[in-house]
Amino acid sequence: MDILSRPAILCRNLTRRFGDFTAVDDMTFEVAAGAICAFLGPNGAGKSTTLKMLTGLLPPSSGEVEVCGLDAKSQPVELKRRIGVLPEDFGLFDDLTVGEHLSLIGDVYGLGKTLTRARTDQLLRVLNLEHGRDTFAGSCSHGMRKKTSLAMALLPNPEVLFLDEPFEAIDPVTSKIMRDLLQAIAGRGITVFFTSHVLSAVEQIATQLIMIRKGRVVWNTPAAEVPVALEQHYFDLVETPVAEDIEWLGSPRS
Amino acid sequence: MARLAAILKALGRALGRDQKSIWSLAGNNFFIVSAIVLQDAGTFIYLIIGLVILLPLSTDPLRKIPASRLRLWPLDRRERWILRAVSPWINPMTWAIAALAIWMAHGKVTVGLWGLAAGLVASGFVLSSLKITRGNGLWRRIPHFPGPLNQLIRKNLRAILCTLDLYCALLLSVSTLAFRIALPALPREAFLVLTLLVTVALSSYAQCLFGLDGKGGLSRYRLLPLPGWQVLAAKDAAFLLVAIPLTLPLAPLTGIGAALMALAIGHRNSVNAPRPQVRWRFSTGAAFLPRGLAQVAAMAVVASWIFYYSALFLIPCAAACAGSIWWYGRSIERMLKDG
Numbered sequence: 001m002d003i004l005s006r007p008a009i010l011c012r013n014l015t016r017r018f019g020d021f022t023a024v025d026d027m028t029f030e031v032a033a034g035a036i037c038a039f040l041g042p043n044g045a046g047k048s049t050t051l052k053m054l055t056g057l058l059p060p061s062s063g064e065v066e067v068c069g070l071d072a073k074s075q076p077v078e079l080k081r082r083i084g085v086l087p088e089d090f091g092l093f094d095d096l097t098v099g100e101h102l103s104l105i106g107d108v109y110g111l112g113k114t115l116t117r118a119r120t121d122q123l124l125r126v127l128n129l130e131h132g133r134d135t136f137a138g139s140c141s142h143g144m145r146k147k148t149s150l151a152m153a154l155l156p157n158p159e160v161l162f163l164d165e166p167f168e169a170i171d172p173v174t175s176k177i178m179r180d181l182l183q184a185i186a187g188r189g190i191t192v193f194f195t196s197h198v199l200s201a202v203e204q205i206a207t208q209l210i211m212i213r214k215g216r217v218v219w220n221t222p223a224a225e226v227p228v229a230l231e232q233h234y235f236d237l238v239e240t241p242v243a244e245d246i247e248w249l250g251s252p253r254s
Numbered sequence: 255m256a257r258l259a260a261i262l263k264a265l266g267r268a269l270g271r272d273q274k275s276i277w278s279l280a281g282n283n284f285f286i287v288s289a290i291v292l293q294d295a296g297t298f299i300y301l302i303i304g305l306v307i308l309l310p311l312s313t314d315p316l317r318k319i320p321a322s323r324l325r326l327w328p329l330d331r332r333e334r335w336i337l338r339a340v341s342p343w344i345n346p347m348t349w350a351i352a353a354l355a356i357w358m359a360h361g362k363v364t365v366g367l368w369g370l371a372a373g374l375v376a377s378g379f380v381l382s383s384l385k386i387t388r389g390n391g392l393w394r395r396i397p398h399f400p401g402p403l404n405q406l407i408r409k410n411l412r413a414i415l416c417t418l419d420l421y422c423a424l425l426l427s428v429s430t431l432a433f434r435i436a437l438p439a440l441p442r443e444a445f446l447v448l449t450l451l452v453t454v455a456l457s458s459y460a461q462c463l464f465g466l467d468g469k470g471g472l473s474r475y476r477l478l479p480l481p482g483w484q485v486l487a488a489k490d491a492a493f494l495l496v497a498i499p500l501t502l503p504l505a506p507l508t509g510i511g512a513a514l515m516a517l518a519i520g521h522r523n524s525v526n527a528p529r530p531q532v533r534w535r536f537s538t539g540a541a542f543l544p545r546g547l548a549q550v551a552a553m554a555v556v557a558s559w560i561f562y563y564s565a566l567f568l569i570p571c572a573a574a575c576a577g578s579i580w581w582y583g584r585s586i587e588r589m590l591k592d593g
Contacts (some may be wrong), residue, residue, distance in 0.1 A: 057476050063305035091474035093467065095412035096405060104405035108478050
């Protein structure tokens with residue numbers, strides 16, 4: 001398979017068990033290079049576990065994972081050099097400032113001082129984070145921490161970008177900045193794989209949708225092929241909301 | 255009172271489930287070594303430092319409630335004070351330490367000293383609950399280092415600056431320097447003992463090198479394309495950058511040897527039994543027996559060899575530390591890979 005036709009992410013019969021509990025059950029899917037793939041499912045469905053296995057952070061119990069043509073299990077360090085990750089907890093050190101985190105990435109990925117500085121300046125500008133450059137991560141707001149972590153993921157110019165819930169708990173402007181940024185980088189051939197519960201954001205940017213329930217894929221198509229509104233489709237396939245009146249909260253006002 | 259009882263009951267239940275934190279005794283080498291070395295005078299050290307170190311550190315059940323949650327509960331000021339004062343006593347460790355302190359200090363400590371001890375314990379709680387912002391000052395003035403580990407070493411230095419172990423060692427070092435200036439005729443052996451005390455004061459930190467990184471920091475280590483030995487080397491570099499200057503007024507080569515051994519032996523606990531630490535407290539490493547004792551004994555042996563015989567003994571110390579970095583670097587990779 002040549003490099004252009006090779007999928008950026010390839011998962012075959014991926015399974016992860018924690019004792020008797022199967023978090024990810026025989027999952028198989030592919031994501032093409034340059035796609036923006038939304039990975040959807042209810043809490044506890046196995047999204048973060050799958051993301052950890054795709055990024056080489058968690059070994060699968062069985063099955064295969066290939067990202068950028070690399071086996072996530074046997075080549076984790078090489079894989080980490082080629083991908084960018086926005087983890088669920090952002091992965092920040094309280095004792096480093098926003099600018100120092102980006103400098104750390106520049107040093108570790110061997111980008112050189114000049115290139116690191118130029119890319120840092122631009123990323124901080126684009127993400128509207130210039131004012132926080134000298135703020136320690138321990139003192140940053142949630143949004144600033146998320147943007148810092150995203151900037152760290154982007155700085156080495158990765159081939160595949162993995163984002164765990166990028167649109168959750170951020171303000172509308174930051175959300176818009178992130179959406180625009182992700183569309184722009186996907187347009188340049190970087191593959192984006194993200195988990196989210198914010199279906200409005202998913203609808204706007206995703207080109208591929210994978211929905212999972214109880215660790216199994218229940219839907220995997222291009223986003224354009226979703227037959228009805230995404231939210232309704234999600235309810236139909238993944239989880240139907242419980243409708244129950246809580247009387248003790250008071251009677252409805254007319 | 256019903257509200258407080260409910261909270262204390264929940265805390266007791268949480269503590270009961272976390273048996274490890276109660277019974278796997280946290281230790282600080284300096285506090286134990288001081289008590290042993292100073293014997294009768296050690297009673298005072300045991301009482302003051304021991305209570306200050308251990309009570310707020312490893313036995314504070316209130317730490318199990320996130321601060322943001324605690325603030326949200328409808329408790330008035332008086333109830334919060336009562337909760338603060340009573341909560342440590344639902345931990346059996348608190349009773350054990352208090353009984354030990356009373357037994358050791360029986361008939362030797364005046365009421366005034368008891369008052370001082372109580373004040374220090376209270377200040378330990380207050381200090382550790384203060385939100386200290388990393389403003390300007392020393393935190394920003396950490397120098398840069400060559401190579402890809404620059405920011406990791408700087409971060410690790412900042413973490414050490416947030417532990418009381420450093421300031422205890424600094425106090426010893428500065429006091430000795432002042433003593434040397436005032437009374438130059440310090441006996442030769444005193445340099446060995448004082449150098450050892452300074453490095454022992456730092457040695458518990460060498461057993462919990464990842465304790466202040468938090469969940470986010472550990473998550474970042476997993477993502478960085480760095481081999482485990484480099485992660486550990488950045489930790490060790492920061493430790494030595496603190497330990498070496500502190501032993502300069504004493505016996506520097508002896509200090510380097512002891513610091514290298516503290517790291518070589520401390521890596522095992524740092525990597526295999528990581529213990530979360532709290533800023534502005536003394537470090538809690540493994541229980542003194544056997545790990546702390548092994549660490550201190552090895553430090554004492556190599557320090558004596560270097561001090562009395564030859565600085566060439568630094569070579570096996572450096573080799574032991576390098577071997578430990580390599581070995582436990584691989585453990586780090588396994589640990590990070592397994593999530």
